[in-house]
Amino acid sequence: MNAPLVASGVGVELGGAPVLHDVDLEVRLGELLVLVGPNGAGKSTLLGVLSGDQVPQRGTVTLDGRRVASLRAGELARRRAVLPQENRLAFGFRVVDVVRMGRAAWAGRPEEDRDDLVVAEALRRSDVTHLAERVYPTLSGGERARTSLARVLAQETALVLLDEPTAALDVRHVELVMAQARELAAAGHAVVAVLHDLTLAAAHADRVCVLADGRVRAVGAPRAVLTADLLSTVYEHPLEVVDLDGRLLVLPHRHPQEALC
Template identity: 60%
Template sequence: MLGKLLARRAREVPAPPVPGQAYAEADGVTVRYGPATVLDGVSLTAPAGEVLALVGPNGAGKSTLLAALAGDLALAAGGVRVAGRPSTAWSAAELARRRAVLPQSAALAFPFAVEEVVRMGRAPWAGTPAEARDDQAVAAAMRATDVTRFAGRPFPALSGGERARVALARVLAQETALLLLDEPTAALDLRHQELVLRICRERAAAGTAVVIVLHDLGLAAAYADRVAVLHAGRRAAHGPPADVLTADLLSRVYRQPVEVLAHPRTGTPLVVPLRDVGGG
């Protein structure tokens, strides 16, 4: 009887999130790798319907925090909740139907065709009613990321930027209420950077909680509802971009003097490094 109950639960389709609900939560998360403390008591929430950008210098703990929110790391202290429950309370299949993760790099050992790679995102829904959406979800994800014309090409034959967009399409095809994206714009040209961030905004408007690691502070300011600045494994600031992206904070955290201007049309913060470029 218990086995049947667990099997039925494993095939359940999650209820859609409530707008504004804290869909992913980190509570005093500490992560250590050997003697090194990579995250030190970090707390934040990712509400449904919002884009949360994680920014900070190299080594600040951004990718580690994203992995912790995904439930993929053992914590030295603190806890993570996804969809109102501790991440450790979900089975791997249940967690995969609630959050999708885009790592920094996408590598495949075999030359799968692009459409096959994107279809891998539908694996968590096998045996559930949502399986009927597989073809529709795959086609929509490829269309959104501008990779439909590559459908039959081997994944390794693509450029770095093309592979990055296919990897994002796989994550989008998974159709989860939480998207965790680690530097999805790093290998992309200007047009496709904007495309990816527009997708994030569209998913948030549809109720998804989006957490995205970014190095481009301009993109974070323009597209995120909230920004969390990490520094040396701790949360240095968290809030709306206009409140968080200040010259004093960023100059201290990045150890690079900056000034923050207002975009002449939108008013969003523009972070400009102060440079000594004079000659003579």
């Protein structure tokens, strides 16, 4: 399997406190890799390391054999796109202008000719075409998140890193965003997403990486990794994993009468 992005032996300390320990992870083309783990497990830090935002104190992250830290902003931006958790904007740009910003790295290159097509397609895929003329700061949280996703899609990169892409979304748009992530993977992109919803992770991931206390506890297919034992230990809360007609559901253990609700 083609793995363009490889983290090996990555260790990160933030303000003296260790956040990641000796993390090895391969991000492969054509698959959706989901990072899960309790709060403070280091998911966002790991995503930051993979995206090049954070240079690890120990270990390396390489993109096609070159260290991510050595790549220039433009080179990196033509290979990987990032959807941050927070999506602020300083001025009142229209949605279509924000999505167009995703094309910045292709300016002055032959790919620039495709700008309009790609932007239109990205708007459609994130279901924000009808908002294209709206001014970004007037949008709701979910609409902003989808606009930012459209910006990420418009970047047309092999690697797509999504930090909690479903956090602000309603059910329909959660499914829409996950379907987009799946489609990208099916088309040969490598997609990494941080998710909190374990059932959602089980439903969509090709591989799941469970992080806890800055260490990788398990990586593999959802059925192999998302076990009641491991999850209960990692989350320090009893969890049940239920197979419902071939779909994996992860449920927190509650009082007996609530367990099946």
